[in-house]
Amino acid sequence: MSPLLEIRHLHKTFHGQGSSTPALRNIDLSVKEKEFVSIIGPSGCGKSTLLKIAAGLDTEFEGTLLLDGAKVEKPSKNQGFIFQEHRLFPWLTVEKNIAADLSLSDPNIKDKVQDAIRLVKLEGFEKAFPKQLSGGMSQRVAIARALIRKPKVLLLDEPFGALDAFTRQHMQEVLLDIWETNRTTMLFVTHDIDEAVFLSNRVVVMGARPGTIKRILPVDLPYPRKRTGTSFQQLRQEVLETFEHNDELKDEFVI
Numbered sequence: 001m002s003p004l005l006e007i008r009h010l011h012k013t014f015h016g017q018g019s020s021t022p023a024l025r026n027i028d029l030s031v032k033e034k035e036f037v038s039i040i041g042p043s044g045c046g047k048s049t050l051l052k053i054a055a056g057l058d059t060e061f062e063g064t065l066l067l068d069g070a071k072v073e074k075p076s077k078n079q080g081f082i083f084q085e086h087r088l089f090p091w092l093t094v095e096k097n098i099a100a101d102l103s104l105s106d107p108n109i110k111d112k113v114q115d116a117i118r119l120v121k122l123e124g125f126e127k128a129f130p131k132q133l134s135g136g137m138s139q140r141v142a143i144a145r146a147l148i149r150k151p152k153v154l155l156l157d158e159p160f161g162a163l164d165a166f167t168r169q170h171m172q173e174v175l176l177d178i179w180e181t182n183r184t185t186m187l188f189v190t191h192d193i194d195e196a197v198f199l200s201n202r203v204v205v206m207g208a209r210p211g212t213i214k215r216i217l218p219v220d221l222p223y224p225r226k227r228t229g230t231s232f233q234q235l236r237q238e239v240l241e242t243f244e245h246n247d248e249l250k251d252e253f254v255i
Contacts, residue, residue, distance in 0.1 A: 002069060003030035004185050005054065005153055010063035012049055022210035023049050027063070029204060029213065031153070034183040038196035039204045040239065046211030047189045051155050054187060055079045068152055080146030080154040080184075084161045086138035088130040088145075095126040098145045116144040119178055136160075136167040140174065147178070153185040161191070172198055176223065193239050197232060198225055205242045215242050 012024035024046040031037050039047050052058045053065060056075040065072045067079065075081075088097045098113050106112065117123060120140035130138055139159055146154055160168045172195060179186055190196050196203045200219050207214045217238055221231055 004033040004035075004068055005029075005031040005187065006064070006066040007050075007054070008064040008066075010050075010053070010061055010065065012046065012053065012058075012061045024061070025210040025212050027211070027213060029216075031185060031187060033185055035202070036179055036186045036188065036200050037202050037204060038188045038190055038200040039206060040190055040193060040196045041206030041211065042208050043191075044209050045206045046209065047206060048157050050211070051081075051157050051187065051189055054153070055081045055155050057081070077149045078152040080149060080151035082139070082142055082146060082154065082156040082159045084158045086130070086135075086142040088138055088141055090130050093127050093129055094122060094133070094141050097130070097141055098148055100145060102148070112148055116148045119147065119181060120144045121174060121177075134167070135163050136171050136174075139163075139171060143175070143178065147182060147184060151184065153187060156186065156188045158189050158191065160195070168192075168195070175199065180223065193236055194227060197221075197235050197239065198227060203235075203239060205239060 007027055007029045010024060010027040012022075014021045014023055027050060039050065041047050049058065053061055054067075054072065056072045056079060059073060072079070089100070092100075095113050095117065098116055099109050102109055102112075114126075117126060120143055122137060122140055122144070125133065125137065130141070133141070142159075143154075160171050163171060176199060178184075188196075188199060197219055203217045203219060204213055205215045205217065206212065217235065219235060221229075221235070225232055
């Protein structure tokens with residue numbers, strides 16, 4: 001079976017004011033349908049840039065990018081994107097934020113919105129405005145808004161980075177519930193090693209700029225996972241050991 005998302009020999013360089021800055025170098029990555037893959041690496045290694053390229057938000061690159069066999073040349077409903085900030089419309093309620101531009105074109109939108117609200121566990125907040133929601137709840141609305149459009153892949157750029165530790169762990173569990181229910185393919189960027197191991201089928205470890213893939217580790221642990229378990233800690237240590245010869249990189253991570 002062909003991979004759902006295929007990145008081959010991808011290079012990215014930023015040009016400006018008479019200078020060039022290499023951002024990504026020779027990236028090869030395939031993501032299977034229904035897979036949950038996390039990307040972890042130091043600041044400035046190109047994780048977010050790679051995600052934006054996969055979303056069609058950045059088309060200035062060398063190499064090949066295919067989604068379900070077709071070239072990605074622009075954003076589309078096939079790629080859902082979740083930013084670190086929820087980016088909800090402050091003047092719209094939860095249900096209207098989720099429906100947004102779909103409300104006029106889909107006669108079944110009310111039922112679909114309610115299904116999405118149940119999926120992200122926000123029943124009872126349909127009429128609430130973003131200012132009445134916590135950070136974690138707002139991100140759940142953003143996830144519901146992306147998923148209702150039935151993307152082939154959901155791209156998440158450190159979506160829990162601004163949350164406190166307790167809310168962050170709760171949101172990780174919510175996201176896993178969503179993934180196990182919906183089986184939407186997920187590509188997830190994070191600085192948090194525990195988060196990557198807790199969520200993923202595979203962890204992609206990137207090196208510093210220009211970003212390269214240093215290692216891809218399979219995570220063959222059954223769900224639900226125990227963060228204190230021996231196997232979990234061993235995998236966590238494997239990720240750290242990828243950077244054991246570079247203390248500057250290790251300092252970038254939440255460990």
